[in-house]
Amino acid sequence: MARHKKIIERVSEIYKWIEAQQLANKIIAGQCSACGKCCDFERYDHRLYVTTPEMIYFVEKIGGANIKQMATAKCCYQVEGKCSVYAYRFSGCRIFCCKSEAGFQSELTEAAIKKFKALCDELQIPYRYVELPVALKISVTAENAE
Numbered sequence: 420m421a422r423h424k425k426i427i428e429r430v431s432e433i434y435k436w437i438e439a440q441q442l443a444n445k446i447i448a449g450q451c452s453a454c455g456k457c458c459d460f461e462r463y464d465h466r467l468y469v470t471t472p473e474m475i476y477f478v479e480k481i482g483g484a485n486i487k488q489m490a491t492a493k494c495c496y497q498v499e500g501k502c503s504v505y506a507y508r509f510s511g512c513r514i515f516c517c518k519s520e521a522g523f524q525s526e527l528t529e530a531a532i533k534k535f536k537a538l539c540d541e542l543q544i545p546y547r548y549v550e551l552p553v554a555l556k557i558s559v560t561a562e563n564a565e
């Protein structure tokens with residue numbers, strides 16, 4: 420249980436760190452108009468990859484019973500064009516912005532992944548970096564196994 424609590428705290432810290440990097444580089448939330456188009460992965464030709472600690476954090480925050488499965492290529496947490504889990508969204512959702520510099524986003528993604536991987540090594544969690552539909556499937560299997 421102590422390990423679980425630590426994971427939640429550390430993922431939250433990494434998300435805050437991501438935000439601090441964006442602010443330091445003048446990447447501000449206002450650049451995204453929250454149109455929701457990039458959450459329709461196939462149509463937007465976009466992919467969202469999620470690490471294991473992020474999924475553990477997500478399940479903790481929204482509750483295992485609220486884990487959905489992707490019925491279409493649009494993120495199953497987009498409701499009426501808006502993100503229904505905005506406070507708990509994944510690092511990929513936090514970093515991607517169609518209106519900001521791709522190079523910065525790619526460096527920030529790499530650095531964030533390193534942090535999630537280091538967290539897995541430190542707390543002995545299996546490291547995975549998989550597309551959202553796969554991550555959701557794995558998390559349901561893990562919930563049922565508990």
Ligand code: SF4
Nearest residue numbers: 458494496497502512
């Ligand atoms: S979690 Fe939210 S921001 Fe991320 S892809 Fe889904 S709807 Fe979009």
Ligand code: SF4
Nearest residue numbers: 451452454455457517
């Ligand atoms: S990043 Fe771009 S496509 Fe995605 S919600 Fe924001 S404005 Fe829309």
